[in-house]
Amino acid sequence: MFKNKEEFKFEFSRRIIESYGRTVEEAHITEKFLTLETMVRDYASVNWATTKSVVKNNEQKQMHYFSMEFLMGRLLVNNMMNLGIYDIAKEGLADYGINIHDLEELESDAGLGNGGLGRLAACFMDSLASLDYPGHGNSIRYEYGLFKQKIENGYQIELPDQWMKTGFMWEVRKPKHRVPVKFFGRVVWNESTGRWEHVDAVVVNAVPYDVPVVGNDTTTTNTLRLWSAEPSDDIPANSDFRQYVQNVRDICQCLYPDDSTPAGKMLRLKQEYFFTAAGIAAIVKAHLRVYPNLDNFHEKNVIQLNDTHPVLAIPELMRILIDEHNYEWEDAWDIVTQTFAYTNHTILAEALETWPISTMQTLLPRVYQIIEEIHRRFIGYVKEVSHRDQELIDRVMILRDGTVYMARLAIVGSFSVNGVAQLHTDILKERELKDFCDIFPNKFNNKTNGVTHRRWLAYSNPQLASLITETIGDTWVKKPEHLEDIMEHVKDPILQNRFLDVKRERKQILADYIKEHNGIEVNVDSIFDIQVKRLHAYKRQLLNILHVIYEYQEMKSNPNYRIYPHTYIFGAKAASAYYFAKKVIKLINSVADVVNNDPETNQYLKVVFLENYGVTLAEKIMPAADVSEQISTAGKEASGTGNMKFMMNGAITLGTLDGANVEISERVGDENCVIFGLKDQEVKDLKASGNYHAWDYYNNDMRIRRAVDSLVNGTFHENKEEFRVIFEELMNRNDEYLLLADFASYVDAQHRVATLYQDKNKWAEICLVNIAKSGFFSSDRTIEQYVHDIWHLEKLKF
Numbered sequence: 001m002f003k004n005k006e007e008f009k010f011e012f013s014r015r016i017i018e019s020y021g022r023t024v025e026e027a028h029i030t031e032k033f034l035t036l037e038t039m040v041r042d043y044a045s046v047n048w049a050t051t052k053s054v055v056k057n058n059e060q061k062q063m064h065y066f067s068m069e070f071l072m073g074r075l076l077v078n079n080m081m082n083l084g085i086y087d088i089a090k091e092g093l094a095d096y097g098i099n100i101h102d103l104e105e106l107e108s109d110a111g112l113g114n115g116g117l118g119r120l121a122a123c124f125m126d127s128l129a130s131l132d133y134p135g136h137g138n139s140i141r142y143e144y145g146l147f148k149q150k151i152e153n154g155y156q157i158e159l160p161d162q163w164m165k166t167g168f169m170w171e172v173r174k175p176k177h178r179v180p181v182k183f184f185g186r187v188v189w190n191e192s193t194g195r196w197e198h199v200d201a202v203v204v205n206a207v208p209y210d211v212p213v214v215g216n217d218t219t220t221t222n223t224l225r226l227w228s229a230e231p232s233d234d235i236p237a238n239s240d241f242r243q244y245v246q247n248v249r250d251i252c253q254c255l256y257p258d259d260s261t262p263a264g265k266m267l268r269l270k271q272e273y274f275f276t277a278a279g280i281a282a283i284v285k286a287h288l289r290v291y292p293n294l295d296n297f298h299e300k301n302v303i304q305l306n307d308t309h310p311v312l313a314i315p316e317l318m319r320i321l322i323d324e325h326n327y328e329w330e331d332a333w334d335i336v337t338q339t340f341a342y343t344n345h346t347i348l349a350e351a352l353e354t355w356p357i358s359t360m361q362t363l364l365p366r367v368y369q370i371i372e373e374i375h376r377r378f379i380g381y382v383k384e385v386s387h388r389d390q391e392l393i394d395r396v397m398i399l400r401d402g403t404v405y406m407a408r409l410a411i412v413g414s415f416s417v418n419g420v421a422q423l424h425t426d427i428l429k430e431r432e433l434k435d436f437c438d439i440f441p442n443k444f445n446n447k448t449n450g451v452t453h454r455r456w457l458a459y460s461n462p463q464l465a466s467l468i469t470e471t472i473g474d475t476w477v478k479k480p481e482h483l484e485d486i487m488e489h490v491k492d493p494i495l496q497n498r499f500l501d502v503k504r505e506r507k508q509i510l511a512d513y514i515k516e517h518n519g520i521e522v523n524v525d526s527i528f529d530i531q532v533k534r535l536h537a538y539k540r541q542l543l544n545i546l547h548v549i550y551e552y553q554e555m556k557s558n559p560n561y562r563i564y565p566h567t568y569i570f571g572a573k574a575a576s577a578y579y580f581a582k583k584v585i586k587l588i589n590s591v592a593d594v595v596n597n598d599p600e601t602n603q604y605l606k607v608v609f610l611e612n613y614g615v616t617l618a619e620k621i622m623p624a625a626d627v628s629e630q631i632s633t634a635g636k637e638a639s640g641t642g643n644m645k646f647m648m649n650g651a652i653t654l655g656t657l658d659g660a661n662v663e664i665s666e667r668v669g670d671e672n673c674v675i676f677g678l679k680d681q682e683v684k685d686l687k688a689s690g691n692y693h694a695w696d697y698y699n700n701d702m703r704i705r706r707a708v709d710s711l712v713n714g715t716f717h718e719n720k721e722e723f724r725v726i727f728e729e730l731m732n733r734n735d736e737y738l739l740l741a742d743f744a745s746y747v748d749a750q751h752r753v754a755t756l757y758q759d760k761n762k763w764a765e766i767c768l769v770n771i772a773k774s775g776f777f778s779s780d781r782t783i784e785q786y787v788h789d790i791w792h793l794e795k796l797k798f
């Protein structure tokens, strides 16, 4: 299409004239942006077509990643870089007087996810394509992504995220590939066929929109398939079609703004079945275009279930095999249980997904019937192998007390069950899913999460990327494990100083953003101590702000107490119905108001809450961090991936031994991170002993008492009741997440950080070690492990 700058310019100009009837000079900036985006998409389409034909001709096995969320972020520059056309485009545009960054800024985030789980799916897509594996995404084309967060008067306000407002040029609508999805109705036995039939159903058409996933420096271009619901002509007689159309629209309208509690809503279940059933139907159809039947389905397809949201794929594939292709139960079950693999993402009991049987039976009568049969046969099997251990049986039932347990269905129907960090997997095997691990010991395995260095370092931090490339060459972009070569240079004072310069430059960029968006001046020579992630009690943003309160009070009451200048930066969205989390956001903002405006302390202490945390903002934040706050109660954070992004950008982890922090600290060593707090086993024992009393900590530690009292004595809000729920949670509901138990240890850890920071070159050395050791936390490594242990894919060859 274009091979050099001149060809690019010619093509760009031709398209602007043809599409908009104007010259490049006359065109509106949005038109230039849309033209560039379309050009990149068309450029990628050539590789896309090649990839599809290679997969088909070689009859290669493919992986399908079923996920309710894909938090892709912006695609334009990332795709240009992966295609190796960024510099050509940048220079060509510059000749027209266009700054490519101005176009970049016009792109909205494809924010089809809540947080870590959705971003993991996006990083996996990048690694699969970049490593030349045929692996595709399957999800929903939400009209609105996760809400846009505004902060008004310190409170979170939610606005619709209209991410497709200027159009989403990456997608290709494929109406020909639409498939019907059935809801409601009833199941009847057809004597003549000897099969069950689903009749009187409400039929919805699922129409795919395909988005190319461009690999780095390769031809491989995979597909992210997003399904959209449209009306079918097959609608029940005498029904009001307007109501029907509205119901259809609702399915893909919104992403549920919460990934940790099952919203008790029929609509959510509809969404889950909708994209799952559509995905399965499409894969089955594609299979039958190449092979005569489905006998070898599992040899050519493997489906990874990202958490339990897509687990209905298991009974759905059973349904297709039995009802539509006349398989016997046992044969169908053999195929199904060699097709699916399940990733568990949480140990929080309240986040394990369940549905009322009545809801499932009403919405999905035939699928429910199949779940019942899976349950019946599984319980029969457990009875046999456990010699009728009734207590065990009660604990593992898929259906019990009017409830469907989705994780149990996932485990029974999959050949692999994985956790997402070593500690998390150990807890699953030894505690939460121990019964299942005893029944199916060979299914359980660990796949420690990773993130893509291409987006989180090469793309988002070009300054640091160049420094690394000057030091060790550029092979780390495709082979992040080569970052280890930095180890030979970490003691080099010249490199250390250059690193500090890069860090300062990135802190200045963030400081400018803060000035523009929050109106707050921050000191770039202060420690940028950052906690950005979803707001949740277990992640303990509250512990962080309580420590800020403590430092402030200490300075106010003791004129000789001076801290090293700190800027505490927060970013977090709270689920719209999560009252406590929203109060913590308000508290952070109220503390910021007081602290930032106190002339006695504000050259030492600043607090900033950045509004609307998402992928694009994260790309600005990660490079600017000195300290990465990863302070969840041990045993609660399955993995965390924010911790890895900070690490590769040269920040030091201040964290508990939770999730992947454990593996980070093992790799960098105790001297290169700051670990504090109770360990997982200690948390468990303390809880079990019944001897944890928040009031004891309050009564015995003056610092805690003073900080906690400030929540209800008017220090940070004229209304003393404003933060009462937070006080109640800590004191009268006995501090479920053990903030007070870890407080003293956290204060000490913060002291260690401040002390370390004052030896600039030593600090730089530590940061460089963190970058060097971040190779393990690449999603390329994670994907290779999935391929080796679970998916068994071959690389594409062109």
Ligand SMILES: *Cc1c(COP(=O)(O)O)cnc(C)c1O
Residues within 6 Å of the ligand: 114, 115, 116, 117, 119, 532, 533, 534, 613, 614, 615, 618, 639, 640, 641, 642, 643, 645
């Ligand atoms: C990486 C990422 C997350 C996950 O952060 P954790 O600290 O692991 O919870 C959430 N949101 C966005 C936008 C991210 O990029």
